[in-house]
Amino acid sequence: MAEPTPQPVPPPAERGGYRFVLSARWLRYIALAIVAAVACGFLANWQDHRRAARDAEIERIETNYHGAARPLPEVLPDRTAPLPVDAEWAKVAVTGSYDPGATVLARNRSLQNQAGFYVVVPLVLDSGDTIAVVRGWVPTTSEGSAPDPTALPAPPAGEVDVEMWLRPRQDASGDSNPPGLIRAIDPDAIPGMDSPVTEAYGQLSAEDPAPADDGLTPLPPPSTDPGSHLSYTFQWIVFGIMILAGVVYAARREKRALDAARSEEAADAAPTEYVVVDKAALTRGGRRSAGASTGGGRYGEGRTTRPGRAAPRSPQSSRSKQSSRSPQRQRTEEELEDALLDSQGY
Secondary structure, X not given: OEOOOOOOOOOHHHOOOOHHHHOHHHHHHHHHHHHHHHHHHHHHHHHHHHHHHHHHHHHHHHHHHOOOOEEHHHHOOOOOOOOOHHHOOOEEEEEEEEXXXXXXXXXXXXXXXXXXXXXXXXXXXXXXXXXXXXXXXXXXXXXXXXXXXXXXXXXXXXXXXXXXXXXXXXXXXXXXXXXXXEOOOOHHHOOOOOOEOOOEEEEEEEEEOOOOOOOOEOOOOOOOOOOOXXXXXXXXXXXHHHHHHHHHHHHHHHHHHHHHHHHHHHHHHOOOOEOXXXXXXXXXXXXXXXXXXXXXXXXXXXXXXXXXXXXXOOHHHHHHHHHHOOHHHHHHHHHHHHXXXXXXXX
């Protein structure tokens, strides 16, 4: 019978380590992971810049929107000059008179999920310049059409003191609008404005005297929601880390699989050692296997028996003895053989 001898498992240093990552396949994986991680880093940086820009815009809105009103020439000395970025939502005070006959409606303006229009009326200043003022919002009619401008609440007549927030003009180039309607609030697209303030318009804050018919809905304050830029920044950073960590995890798994395969191959290739047992000796001395190991008893007469080594016998005698044994005798010999091997630790 044979019993395999356990082979020692080679240490990690002898099992190849992580040298497989230098293969062409793994080098491609690593290169793609690095490119993806770098792309995530750029996207995270882009979102962080957007977050910083939005924070600066919110700070400017809160400062200007709730600040004190200043004269228009102080904020915008040249009526044709672009509105400075830091002057957006600046509150200014002017004096003039409205021109209700030139009222137009800015379409596609919703408020609280309801379709409607901004009511835009030119205001002729004491200086002779004209600035467009958004006085409020009106909903669409029950038929879904624009209301008649002549049926809208009229602005105060005569000279009026107006406080308003300055907003940059919108580009109306390419717009095609029916009479009395505009899409973008662009002073160049509003008819009847002489010497207009070309790069800005106003959003009404207060009028003095107040209008007799206050039927327009005031516009809400600007949004100061910071948005999701900060969370997107962290998400892109996490994505980049997960990509690199995934490559490391995959490399560790492949290393464990390769080590297991090498250990299995080494166990299969190990030589098998056999123990030779004399069945005749087992038949004669199997019932007192304990005494045989100590050298006492009848069998051997004081000689120590060694498993796997038997007294030489002639082939003829062995064949004659084997042929004379019955099947029942052979089964008994197998049982004695198993009992002796178990008692001696084989």
